[in-house]
Amino acid sequence: AQKITQTQPGMFVQEKEAVTLDCTYDTSDPSYGLFWYKQPSSGEMIFLIYQGSYDQQNATEGRYSLNFQKARKSANLVISASQLGDSAMYFCAMREGPSGSARQLTFGSGTQLTVLP
């Protein structure tokens, strides 16, 4: 079974609008972490935001926020006030195990976001 599912292969958003990128996950481990990475066309993977399974509040980092719905096993990324530079591939990933366990990440298939001027 897929552990990380990103159902949107491609998304378009108008500049300055908000966009939500979907991510659902599947794990039986009570401790886990969820990560979002951005991969621009240059190829590097840039860490954006993290949510721990026991975190009570949704994570926020600048224009990025994570809509964490634990019961639904979803961890959607919300980008507010989109900019042209946000055009990139976005990956959702999960680490199973507690924080600091340094275990491998399992990735979704990614969502290609295009911001339109």
Add this chain to the structure above:
Amino acid sequence: EAGVTQFPSHSVIEKGQTVTLRCDPISGHDNLYWYRRVMGKEIKFLLHFVKESKQDESGMPNNRFLAERTGGTYSTLKVQPAELEDSGVYFCASSQQLAGGIDEQFFGPGTRLTVL
């Protein structure tokens, strides 16, 4: 502080040849990971070093792949002999060994391997 670096950025080889990829993690990061993305598919884990020891190599596809991390610093991933299905982007990532931290993995730019 320098990020994770990988060399080469691109490699084009013929089937049956050998290729060695190199990864230099962020200084002080004990954890080093190799991942790869085959065209059109998800990024998949290959293996994980803690210092010079292989912590988890469950993702290594077969014995044509050999990873080393001598001295716990840089790592190499050798593919010998290369097959067509080995084409893809190979990513290296590193993280600090923290107790209870986010253990965010910092990724290198990847090596794009093309096997003809």
